[in-house]
Amino acid sequence: NAGVTxxxxxxxxxxxxxxxxxxxxxxxxxxxxxxxxxPGMGLRLIYYSASEGTTDKGxxxxxxxxxxxxxxxxxxxxxxxxxxxTSVYFCASIAxxxxxxxxxTRLTVT
Amino acid sequence: xxxxxxxxxxxxVQEGRISILNCDYTNSMFxxxxxxxxxxxxxxxxxxxxxxxxxxxxxGRFTVFLNxxxxxxxxxxxxxxxxxxxxxxxxxxxxxxxxxxxxxGTRLKVLA
Numbered sequence: 001n002a003g004v005t006x007x008x009x010x011x012x013x014x015x016x017x018x019x020x021x022x023x024x025x026x027x028x029x030x031x032x033x034x035x036x037x038x039p040g041m042g043l044r045l046i047y048y049s050a051s052e053g054t055t056d057k058g059x060x061x062x063x064x065x066x067x068x069x070x071x072x073x074x075x076x077x078x079x080x081x082x083x084x085x086t087s088v089y090f091c092a093s094i095a096x097x098x099x100x101x102x103x104x105t106r107l108t109v110t
Numbered sequence: 111x112x113x114x115x116x117x118x119x120x121x122x123v124q125e126g127r128i129s130i131l132n133c134d135y136t137n138s139m140f141x142x143x144x145x146x147x148x149x150x151x152x153x154x155x156x157x158x159x160x161x162x163x164x165x166x167x168x169x170g171r172f173t174v175f176l177n178x179x180x181x182x183x184x185x186x187x188x189x190x191x192x193x194x195x196x197x198x199x200x201x202x203x204x205x206x207x208x209x210x211x212x213x214x215g216t217r218l219k220v221l222a
Binding site: 004031033035040042043044048056059090092094097098099101102103104 | 114116142144153154159199201
């Protein structure tokens with residue numbers, strides 16, 4: 001039982017490049033989330049998916065797209081990376097109340 | 111405007127003493143409150159929670175207190191241990207929604 005896994009762990013992009021962050025959970029949870037963590041800002045919600053087939057914007061969705069591929073997988077895509085998207089990205093899933101987080105992806109955009 | 115605030119960015123406490131971490135919120139519709147702990151290079155892990163129908167919840171060395179009239183939440187750790195050194199986030203949600211709002215975190219250092 002791996003919980004929530006994220007790939008890659010680290011990534012460096014040049015401005016304008018695109019990439020997809022992958023997230024998978026093996027706990028059969030319905031809801032999944034993407035957050036970014038920046039110094040002094042805590043965790044800010046980018047997008048969430050309440051159930052398979054649905055996605056909704058969070059607090060900071062601009063510049064991102066998501067896909068809930070199936071119940072297990074929820075990916076985050078940066079179409080044209082910007083330096084302001086340099087951050088640590090966390091995926092999470094939830095059964096009832098408490099969220100289970102992945103180990104994070106550290107992304108640097110130069 | 112931040113709906114959930116942790117006004118102390120850092121806190122140092124001697125081993126064996128009590129650690130008190132605070133969190134304030136603005137929305138009286140929030141009805142579930144959680145604390146997460148985060149070590150460097152790891153994702154946050156759930157620590158303890160409380161619903162708005164209670165004013166206290168205890169789990170071992172960890173106790174969460176909720177003061178709804180003051181819109182204030184606190185986490186007490188007694189006794190504090192060096193392994194408790196981490197960043198602590200409070201989080202809250204409004205009933206019926208799937209959105210969680212996190213505070214900015216407090217870095218706790220427990221000195222041996």
